[in-house]
Amino acid sequence: MTRSGTTTTVVTRVRDRAERTPDKIALRAKDLGIWQEVSWSGYWSNVELVGHALLALGLQPGDRVAIHSENRREWLYADLGTVAARGITVGLYPTNPASEVAYLLSHSGARILIAEDQEQVDKALLVLEDTPDLEWIVHVEPRGIRGRYDNPKLLAWEDFLALGAAHRDEFPGELAQRMAETGPDDVMTLIYTSGTTGPPKGAMLTVANVEFAVQVLVEGGGFTSPPPSPADVTLSYLPLCHVAERIFTTWFSAASGVQVHFAESIETVQANLREVQPTILFGVPRIWEKVLAGVKIGVSSASWLKRSVTRFWLARAESIGETLVRTGGKHTAGSRTLYAVGWLFCFRALKARIGMRHVRYAASGAAPIAPDVLKFFMGIGVPMHEVYGMTENTAVATGNRPGRVKVGTVGEPQPGTELRLDEDTGEILTRHGGTFAGYWRDPESTRRVLTDGWLHTGDVGEWVDGTHVKITDRMKDIIITAGGKNIAPSELENALKTSPYIKEAVVIGDQRAYLVALIGIEYETVGHWAQQRKIPYTTYRDLSEKAEVQELVQNVVTEVNGRFAQVEQIKKFRMFPKELDHSDGELTATQKVKRSALGKMFGDLVDSMYGGAPRG
Numbered sequence: 001m002t003r004s005g006t007t008t009t010v011v012t013r014v015r016d017r018a019e020r021t022p023d024k025i026a027l028r029a030k031d032l033g034i035w036q037e038v039s040w041s042g043y044w045s046n047v048e049l050v051g052h053a054l055l056a057l058g059l060q061p062g063d064r065v066a067i068h069s070e071n072r073r074e075w076l077y078a079d080l081g082t083v084a085a086r087g088i089t090v091g092l093y094p095t096n097p098a099s100e101v102a103y104l105l106s107h108s109g110a111r112i113l114i115a116e117d118q119e120q121v122d123k124a125l126l127v128l129e130d131t132p133d134l135e136w137i138v139h140v141e142p143r144g145i146r147g148r149y150d151n152p153k154l155l156a157w158e159d160f161l162a163l164g165a166a167h168r169d170e171f172p173g174e175l176a177q178r179m180a181e182t183g184p185d186d187v188m189t190l191i192y193t194s195g196t197t198g199p200p201k202g203a204m205l206t207v208a209n210v211e212f213a214v215q216v217l218v219e220g221g222g223f224t225s226p227p228p229s230p231a232d233v234t235l236s237y238l239p240l241c242h243v244a245e246r247i248f249t250t251w252f253s254a255a256s257g258v259q260v261h262f263a264e265s266i267e268t269v270q271a272n273l274r275e276v277q278p279t280i281l282f283g284v285p286r287i288w289e290k291v292l293a294g295v296k297i298g299v300s301s302a303s304w305l306k307r308s309v310t311r312f313w314l315a316r317a318e319s320i321g322e323t324l325v326r327t328g329g330k331h332t333a334g335s336r337t338l339y340a341v342g343w344l345f346c347f348r349a350l351k352a353r354i355g356m357r358h359v360r361y362a363a364s365g366a367a368p369i370a371p372d373v374l375k376f377f378m379g380i381g382v383p384m385h386e387v388y389g390m391t392e393n394t395a396v397a398t399g400n401r402p403g404r405v406k407v408g409t410v411g412e413p414q415p416g417t418e419l420r421l422d423e424d425t426g427e428i429l430t431r432h433g434g435t436f437a438g439y440w441r442d443p444e445s446t447r448r449v450l451t452d453g454w455l456h457t458g459d460v461g462e463w464v465d466g467t468h469v470k471i472t473d474r475m476k477d478i479i480i481t482a483g484g485k486n487i488a489p490s491e492l493e494n495a496l497k498t499s500p501y502i503k504e505a506v507v508i509g510d511q512r513a514y515l516v517a518l519i520g521i522e523y524e525t526v527g528h529w530a531q532q533r534k535i536p537y538t539t540y541r542d543l544s545e546k547a548e549v550q551e552l553v554q555n556v557v558t559e560v561n562g563r564f565a566q567v568e569q570i571k572k573f574r575m576f577p578k579e580l581d582h583s584d585g586e587l588t589a590t591q592k593v594k595r596s597a598l599g600k601m602f603g604d605l606v607d608s609m610y611g612g613a614p615r616g
Helices: 010-020 040-056 073-084 098-108 118-126 157-170 174-180 207-219 243-256 266-276 285-301 304-327 333-353 371-379 443-449 489-497 523-532 540-544 547-561 595-601 603-609
Strands: 025-031 034-039 064-068 088-092 112-115 136-139 154-156 187-192 202-206 233-236 259-262 280-283 361-364 384-388 418-421 427-431 454-464 468-474 502-508 515-521 570-575
Touching: 010 040, 010 073, 010 207, 010 243, 025 040, 025 073, 034 040, 040 073, 040 157, 040 174, 064 073, 064 098, 064 118, 073 088, 073 174, 073 187, 073 243, 088 098, 098 118, 112 118, 118 136, 136 157, 154 157, 187 207, 187 243, 202 207, 207 243, 233 243, 233 266, 233 280, 243 259, 243 280, 266 285, 280 285, 285 304, 285 371, 285 489, 285 523, 304 333, 304 371, 361 371, 371 384, 418 454, 443 454, 468 489, 489 502, 489 515, 489 547, 515 523, 515 540, 515 547, 515 603, 523 540, 523 547, 547 570, 570 603
Parallel strands: 025 259, 064 088, 064 112, 088 187, 112 136, 136 154, 233 259, 280 361, 361 384, 515 570
Antiparallel strands: 025 034, 187 202, 418 427, 427 454, 454 468, 502 515
């Protein structure tokens, strides 16, 4: 609680930090190629203006405000301004096509949409008939909109802020009063799940849920040790409508003063990492895999001398990584000495080039990651930790702690977290103060996942050494072969994706006699490989169909098969004829494959691997 009983929220934290350290830097973002700084007082001033603007537009407690934008300062201003006015923030992925925008806006009943630019405005205007609750579309970027669109619902960002300034002048205490009325049970945000098996569901996170997460993960050092501080630096680049990025961008900053830098775009993340050199870095497995693939490409393209030196030290890094895996992340005298020498000759320059020279805490989450990927980064001196949580428990479940890392697990239960495995199914269940309030307008789905306060995560797990949790797969993804063997496809898929040449892998075999796989190549990496061997190609499909590429992938499959029992081995594979895409319904907005959709879309490829035979 703060100030005469007012409920503590991320908004009050920003306000209080602005009062304590008004001139300290809170946010940085690039304008015309130059990093621009926002102080804590400037941060709070913008949040306050947005809050007053929303009040001027008639926002009532519980009304929904949607944000459809890439990561930028205005995302945070809109998010916290909405919470200050006791509204509910609804984040949309920048890649959401118009059909999904229509569903999310109509299902949430959003009254106001903050749209980044012409692209997002066009999507909203296209589906206006399907979004009867939508009253205002506030556009942040005027380019392509001003003077060309004639719709009374459109409002420019600067006019929106001017509205807020006028409201603040006329009713200076109204926003503060609205903030003072905030209660712990107020729904603060709707975070829509990715919808791998159906339409996305809106998880309701309350003020109390978020405060629990902040106290455990940020202030309590549930992730970093020591906890984050104003000396720490982060790069915001994953979608802010995802609970993980909300933690590492908004909540870390509000609670501990971490300086946030906004990437210019997802395409410039690597360059921005090199510029910013963050101290805390979170990534989904796809990010870590891509960086690793980039390192391997860089090595293969280097001069003979540099290639030889780098390969020598990367071999030493593998040895160091193996030691750290064995010791839980603690150096031995030998590994520390070896790393110190390697740092002089290779690791310092390599870490600087990938933007991780100053990283003191790195985390991977949101999906399983291959242990070999973690081992590589640990070996070159990036302290990696796999963590686990989900939207429905405000991302509070388990985490590997510094010095107690068990690679292949998602770590130990977080403080204040009850965690157990269902005796019959092995499903992971959690219970704590971060358990969500339920799904928006979906009591039936809520009843299915909540029992006596226990959240059914849908993930199957097992204990390792009685302390750490290993996730074996999603319950709905477990394959039961025609012979009755239960197989977790994610282990095979992650092993395949460790290769720099493979981007996507989907193992199939439910009720079938044997396992097969649909595989997507890493276009850039395989293209580079083909160019080195003077193999001509024109398109993704053309490249993937080359006999040499088929052989390349077969070698990867053969190597991976050697690590598994015969019944778990992939007998045949086919290549995806295209890169999987969210807009085509093949991936979720978080880049997870939609298994059921792929099974239908590429059913002919699957059937060809079984000779057209029906399921057993």
